[in-house]
Amino acid sequence: VPLPDVLCGMPSSVDAAAARQLEEGLQRRMADKQLRDELAAQDFSGPRYGRFQEELARYGTAVLRAWMYSGYIFNLVSARGFAIHPTDTELEELHRDSEVREDLANMTVALALPRFREHALIGGGWRHEGGAGLPTYFMGSCLYVFPNEFRKRRVQREKWRRQNGRDPAITMQEADHTSDPGVRATGNIQVLDHLRDIDPRTRAIVALTIDDYSQEEIVEFLAEPSVRAVEGVLYRWRTQYKDRMQGDDR
Amino acid sequence: VTELMPAGNEDRDADARFEALIERSSLGTAGARRIRGRVPDAEARAIGQLADMLDESWRPSAVTSQGPTQPQTELPASVSYDRDDRGGAHDVADRVREHLTAALTLLTGSPEVDAEYGRLRPGRRAVVNFWDALTPAERDSFRDRTIHRMFDAGAALMHEGDRADRVMMIVGGRVQVSVDYGGRRVIVERGPGDLVGERSALRVSEPSATVIALESVSALVVEDDAFVDFLRGHPRLLAILESQTRSDLDDTGTDTTALAGGSPEPALWPLRGQNCTVVLTDVMGFSARYRTERARQIIRQAAQAMMQSALGSPWQTWREDRGDGQLVIVSPAIPTAQVIERLLTVLPHELKRHNRVHRDPLRIQLRVAVNVGPVVQDEHGVDGRSIINAARMLEARAFRQAIASQDAVLGIITSTFVYDVVIQPQDSGKIDPRAFLQIQASVKGFRFPAWMQIIAEPVPHRALGAAGA
Numbered sequence: 001v002p003l004p005d006v007l008c009g010m011p012s013s014v015d016a017a018a019a020r021q022l023e024e025g026l027q028r029r030m031a032d033k034q035l036r037d038e039l040a041a042q043d044f045s046g047p048r049y050g051r052f053q054e055e056l057a058r059y060g061t062a063v064l065r066a067w068m069y070s071g072y073i074f075n076l077v078s079a080r081g082f083a084i085h086p087t088d089t090e091l092e093e094l095h096r097d098s099e100v101r102e103d104l105a106n107m108t109v110a111l112a113l114p115r116f117r118e119h120a121l122i123g124g125g126w127r128h129e130g131g132a133g134l135p136t137y138f139m140g141s142c143l144y145v146f147p148n149e150f151r152k153r154r155v156q157r158e159k160w161r162r163q164n165g166r167d168p169a170i171t172m173q174e175a176d177h178t179s180d181p182g183v184r185a186t187g188n189i190q191v192l193d194h195l196r197d198i199d200p201r202t203r204a205i206v207a208l209t210i211d212d213y214s215q216e217e218i219v220e221f222l223a224e225p226s227v228r229a230v231e232g233v234l235y236r237w238r239t240q241y242k243d244r245m246q247g248d249d250r
Numbered sequence: 251v252t253e254l255m256p257a258g259n260e261d262r263d264a265d266a267r268f269e270a271l272i273e274r275s276s277l278g279t280a281g282a283r284r285i286r287g288r289v290p291d292a293e294a295r296a297i298g299q300l301a302d303m304l305d306e307s308w309r310p311s312a313v314t315s316q317g318p319t320q321p322q323t324e325l326p327a328s329v330s331y332d333r334d335d336r337g338g339a340h341d342v343a344d345r346v347r348e349h350l351t352a353a354l355t356l357l358t359g360s361p362e363v364d365a366e367y368g369r370l371r372p373g374r375r376a377v378v379n380f381w382d383a384l385t386p387a388e389r390d391s392f393r394d395r396t397i398h399r400m401f402d403a404g405a406a407l408m409h410e411g412d413r414a415d416r417v418m419m420i421v422g423g424r425v426q427v428s429v430d431y432g433g434r435r436v437i438v439e440r441g442p443g444d445l446v447g448e449r450s451a452l453r454v455s456e457p458s459a460t461v462i463a464l465e466s467v468s469a470l471v472v473e474d475d476a477f478v479d480f481l482r483g484h485p486r487l488l489a490i491l492e493s494q495t496r497s498d499l500d501d502t503g504t505d506t507t508a509l510a511g512g513s514p515e516p517a518l519w520p521l522r523g524q525n526c527t528v529v530l531t532d533v534m535g536f537s538a539r540y541r542t543e544r545a546r547q548i549i550r551q552a553a554q555a556m557m558q559s560a561l562g563s564p565w566q567t568w569r570e571d572r573g574d575g576q577l578v579i580v581s582p583a584i585p586t587a588q589v590i591e592r593l594l595t596v597l598p599h600e601l602k603r604h605n606r607v608h609r610d611p612l613r614i615q616l617r618v619a620v621n622v623g624p625v626v627q628d629e630h631g632v633d634g635r636s637i638i639n640a641a642r643m644l645e646a647r648a649f650r651q652a653i654a655s656q657d658a659v660l661g662i663i664t665s666t667f668v669y670d671v672v673i674q675p676q677d678s679g680k681i682d683p684r685a686f687l688q689i690q691a692s693v694k695g696f697r698f699p700a701w702m703q704i705i706a707e708p709v710p711h712r713a714l715g716a717a718g719a
Binding site for chain 1: 268277281289296370394395397
């Protein structure tokens with residue numbers, strides 16, 4: 001569809017910024033199609049496919065880690081019908097332990113990449129006129145892999161826990177890390193405790209902001225419409241948080 | 251050259267256009283670019299390699315029996331078998347070379363020994379690729395037990411001397427496996443699809459080895475118990491691992507048939523009075539009435555495997571099965587401190603593992619005597635005063651009573667000479683002189699001082715250091 005035609009059909013209330021955003025989105029979607037076609041010409045293999053896969057892996061791993069850090073991933077998989085029901089300990093571990101996030105993210109992406117190639121690219125599952133760009137579609141593939149990987153890790157972790165329980169050295173090393181005041185202070189866990197009662201979207205945005213992700217990144221992570229939308233959520237949360245703290249003081 | 255130039259330029263232009271296309275796509279938004287920037291190149295490559303490997307169509311394209319594609323380097327002279335004149339040793343070297351050629355021909359279908367120089371071709375790799383040998387179901391089963399880890403170039407995946415508690419399968423990059431054997435000796439290089447640390451997990455060997463990443467390496471890591479559990483479910487894979495192990499032993503130039511006695515080291519064996527470390531073991535109550543013949547057989551095999559795990563190849567040892575124990579003569583090239591360190595770090599864990607699974611009448615309490623002295627060897631076996639004294643120490647009543655009264659898994663007794671010269675000066679942390687107690691031994695009318703350490707519970711190996719091979 002020619003871009004001017006699309007823009008002509010838009011209601012007058014849509015402001016210039018939104019129009020620019022839409023235009024950029026359409027151009028990127030066309031570039032996605034061009035990218036897919038070029039990779040198809042090389043049978044989705046060879047050095048160029050390797051380069052594309054590397055960038056997709058980079059994107060997918062970073063996004064998954066952020067989703068795990070904020071706990072938002074469980075809302076996403078739940079919306080797709082996978083009920084994982086993470087325990088508080090599991091959520092806390094994902095928030096605190098970057099190695100756990102890294103391990104789960106790497107394995108999830110590594111498993112999702114061949115599936116994505118097979119189904120989305122070769123099988124034609126991804127269509128440029130559909131609702132998602134290539135990276136977003138890929139993240140969808142990751143969300144189908146993640147629940148299984150998380151469950152496997154849960155089983156493995158339980159095995160190790162039982163095994164390590166017999167080894168005094170390990171038991172001592174892992175003893176009660178959550179009670180370490182340093183861990184609690186540096187992890188901003190106290191702030192996150194206040195987030196338990198609010199909606200998942202706000203919780204994710206605040207958690208990612210605390211972890212120094214930029215608003216542009218948060219737009220990508222959470223498929224937010226714009227940076228301004230993220231700013232708005234943060235503004236509303238800050239106001240509520242301030243009111244609540246003042247209320248507590250009183 | 252001029253004809254090639256434009257083609258090179260065209261390729262570069264096409265690559266640049268492709269890079270620009272990626273940046274114009276949905277991967278190129280401001281947010282997506284920043285997100286991608288959070289993952290380093292090496293990590294992204296490693297994930298790509300892992301994805302390729304997990305893809306069912308994966309074949310080890312970068313792995314061949316001819317070795318890696320990078321420039322090959324000479325193995326240290328100590329593991330090559332030149333046709334140089336070695337005097338009386340020449341026949342032994344020839345025999346080893348023949349064995350090597352035969353074994354490699356058997357495994358690969360073509361000899362890897364250079365016909366002209368009689369030298370093992372450098373940079374040889376494991377012949378059997380573990381991952382490639384697995385069925386899709388076996389791959390899933392293996393992967394389910396692993397976690398993914400990355401190591402920078404030069405990092406040690408495993409340290410020699412530390413207790414091994416995990417097995418790794420290389421996903422991307424190459425590692426070098428080496429042992430300290432009177433100087434560092436390279437055993438083998440391994441790459442994608444190969445295992446490291448599997449021998450310790452299987453308890454078929456040996457002192458651990460050091461595994462160093464030659465480049466950025468990613469690996470799937472599995473705890474040794476989980477690996478054994480995996481093999482239990484797929485017993486056919488034991489043959490593959492055995493083949494890989496055999497290949498490694500061949501790579502060291504060690505004659506595998508020599509492990510039961512003798513050695514391919516012509517300068518040292520047969521022994522003609524060299525000062526060796528003597529290790530004598532005995533299973534407490536081996537012939538007790540409550541043990542059946544079958545129980546004794548299991549105990550004997552387990553005790554042998556433990557000693558093999560502690561002092562097996564590639565160390566050069568002479569072994570003699572004495573029914574309820576073993577006599578092990580360690581090559582004079584190996585420092586006695588290293589032998590004691592291995593006994594103190596490996597045996598307690600092996601015993602713990604055995605006794606966790608087995609209860610009486612299969613439970614093992616082990617007595618070990620360590621001595622040093624001249625040993626001579628002839629066609630009937632080995633002899634030396636140091637061996638006789640080790641046997642006397644083993645029988646010391648105070649030593650036996652200490653093990654029994656503490657219900658210990660292991661007791662180690664040494665001569666005063668070994669304590670004064672080897673143990674007492676130690677400050678490595680793995681041998682603690684303060685843990686030894688002096689006793690006055692009295693055996694068959696002989697009275698002599700000795701030092702013993704009684705180990706009721708294994709020293710937690712994680713307190714001693716990281717994983718080993």
